[in-house]
Amino acid sequence: MAQIIRIFLFFMCLINWRETKVKLFREALIILGIYLLGELLSKSLNLPIPGNILGMIILFILLCTKVIKVDNISTVTSFLLDHLSFFFIPAGVGLMASIGIIKSTWWQLLVVCISTTIIMIGVTGIIVQGISRSTKKKNI
Amino acid sequence: MKVKYLEILTNNILFGLVISLAAFEVGIFINRKTRIPILNPLLIAIALIISFLFAFNIDFDTYNKGGQFINMFLGPSTVVLAVPLYKQLDLLKKNAKAILTGVFVGSFIGIISIIGISYLVGLDASIIKSLVPKSVTTPIGISISSQLGGLVPITVLAIIVTGIIGAVFGPTICKLFKIKDKVAIGVAIGTAAHAVGTSKALELGEIEGAMSSLSIGIAGIMTVIIAPVAYNSAVFIYHMIK
Numbered sequence: 001m002a003q004i005i006r007i008f009l010f011f012m013c014l015i016n017w018r019e020t021k022v023k024l025f026r027e028a029l030i031i032l033g034i035y036l037l038g039e040l041l042s043k044s045l046n047l048p049i050p051g052n053i054l055g056m057i058i059l060f061i062l063l064c065t066k067v068i069k070v071d072n073i074s075t076v077t078s079f080l081l082d083h084l085s086f087f088f089i090p091a092g093v094g095l096m097a098s099i100g101i102i103k104s105t106w107w108q109l110l111v112v113c114i115s116t117t118i119i120m121i122g123v124t125g126i127i128v129q130g131i132s133r134s135t136k137k138k139n140i
Numbered sequence: 141m142k143v144k145y146l147e148i149l150t151n152n153i154l155f156g157l158v159i160s161l162a163a164f165e166v167g168i169f170i171n172r173k174t175r176i177p178i179l180n181p182l183l184i185a186i187a188l189i190i191s192f193l194f195a196f197n198i199d200f201d202t203y204n205k206g207g208q209f210i211n212m213f214l215g216p217s218t219v220v221l222a223v224p225l226y227k228q229l230d231l232l233k234k235n236a237k238a239i240l241t242g243v244f245v246g247s248f249i250g251i252i253s254i255i256g257i258s259y260l261v262g263l264d265a266s267i268i269k270s271l272v273p274k275s276v277t278t279p280i281g282i283s284i285s286s287q288l289g290g291l292v293p294i295t296v297l298a299i300i301v302t303g304i305i306g307a308v309f310g311p312t313i314c315k316l317f318k319i320k321d322k323v324a325i326g327v328a329i330g331t332a333a334h335a336v337g338t339s340k341a342l343e344l345g346e347i348e349g350a351m352s353s354l355s356i357g358i359a360g361i362m363t364v365i366i367a368p369v370a371y372n373s374a375v376f377i378y379h380m381i382k
Contacts, residue, residue: 035219050283052218053364056357060222070223077220080213084335085182087214088278089160090207092186092300094293096193096200101267101294108261112254112271113298117305117332118313119253120275124246125319125328131238132323 027076030068034059150198156206163188177308180336183300218279225357231350232358239327239351243358244366246331250275251363251370259378266291272367274298277334280360284367299334306333307340326351331359 038055041047047054062068070077080087095102102109149155166188167181193203204211232239251272258268270290273281278299285295310329319325322345329337330352338356342349 031216031219035216038219048287048368049364050287052215052283053280053361055215055219056222057361059219060226063222063226064229070226073220073223076216077223080217080220081224083213084217084278086160086164087210087217088182088282088296089164089185089189090156090204090211091214091278091282091292092182092296093189093193093203093207094200095186095297096190096293098291098293099190101291102297105263105267108258108263109267109271109294109298110301111261112257112263113274113301114305115257116250116254117275117302117309120246120250120332121306121310121313121328122317122319123249124242124331125314125317125321125324127245128235128238128242128327129319129321129324131241132235132321135237 024075027073030073031059031076031080034062146196146198150196150202153206153209156203157209158206159189159192159203160185160207160210163192177304177336177340180300180304183304214279214282218283221277221279221357221360224353228350228354232354235323235351238323239355239358242324242327243331243355244362246328247275247359247362248366248370250332251366252374255371255374267294269371270294271298272371273363274302275332275334276360276363277356280364284364288368288371300336303333303336306337310337310340311344322347323351327355330355334359 035052035055038053038058039051042049042051042054049057059068063070163185164181167184170184171179171181189203192198193200254271254274255268258271263271266289268290269288270285270292271294272288272290273284273295276284276299278296281295281299282292285292306329310333311325314320314325314328319328325344326341326348329341329348333340334356335353338349338352341352
């Protein structure tokens with residue numbers, strides 16, 4: 001009996017293993033298919049929006065209309081999002097070619113980064129706070 | 141003989157992959173040990189790889205044989221950014237008017253101020269183009285920068301630096317402007333300082349964190365549309381005045 005259960009469990013594991021493998025490919029197919037569709041739309045219609053962002057908008061619409069469920073793409077999605085910062089390394093290493101620019105303009109770059117971050121946080125925060133306070137007052 | 145070994149080592153796809161993985165591992169290790177936000181793992185990894193390549197006289201193209209495979213993941217990563225946005229949909233619906241107006245005006249004023257201040261400190265056009273998308277999440281920022289004709293590496297650097305500034309000074313800036321509303325703090329930090337800022341917002345509280353991560357996607361999509369329009373009108377105004 002124990003032997004049979006063991007064999008049964010073994011086969012269950014095997015089926016599970018096969019299904020997770022297939023699931024990964026299916027997830028990749030969905031995500032890359034949508035990405036490809038975005039690229040095709042962007043290039044063929046000469047849109048000013050890049051293909052990957054069109055793909056993001058398409059995926060968002062498909063999620064909202066429940067055509068795709070989050071579970072259908074969860075494994076690949078969390079793989080991509082959890083390791084997001086790693087994928088920027090080659091783009092960052094490209095700085096090698098621009099090291100001269102950074103050496104000559106580093107303080108200007110820093111001034112722009114600091115000042116505009118302060119402006120953006122200030123403006124966005126004040127507006128959101130203002131609007132949500134006024135809507136709260138209306139509700140009361 | 142020594143040179144030949146180096147050539148064998150670098151003249152394949154694996155070199156770029158292995159050195160990137162190793163450098164990122166070191167970056168994460170240093171960041172966890174020190175817990176200093178300026179020692180961002182990505183920043184450390186990039187600095188290590190660049191120093192290594194310079195030290196051994198290896199050019200970028202050699203590294204990029206492997207590097208391009210890592211780069212390939214950026215496209216699908218942008219696509220799946222729709223998922224966290226969708227998960228926060230209920231939160232967005234509750235505060236839709238405040239969030240959408242705030243992110244739109246904030247991003248718009250932000251881009252205008254980036255162009256204006258860059259011009260005032262004397263940066264040239266290619267760098268200004270690279271700085272325009274510096275507040276959005278990196279994959280979207282890279283797309284916007286290349287669309288405008290900017291230098292993508294400068295954009296990546298500016299995005300990381302902005303994220304760190306937002307994470308370190310975000311709460312102080314909010315106090316300075318008397319922003320006390322939790323939703324407002326979250327949206328402001330997420331709009332201005334993307335995922336790096338969001339990590340700080342999550343420390344402030346649950347509402348701040350959720351609002352901040354929601355704003356990353358919204359600010360990204362809005363900036364895609366605002367950036368070219370704002371940049372081209374700025375160029376137009378500049379030529380009119382001239």
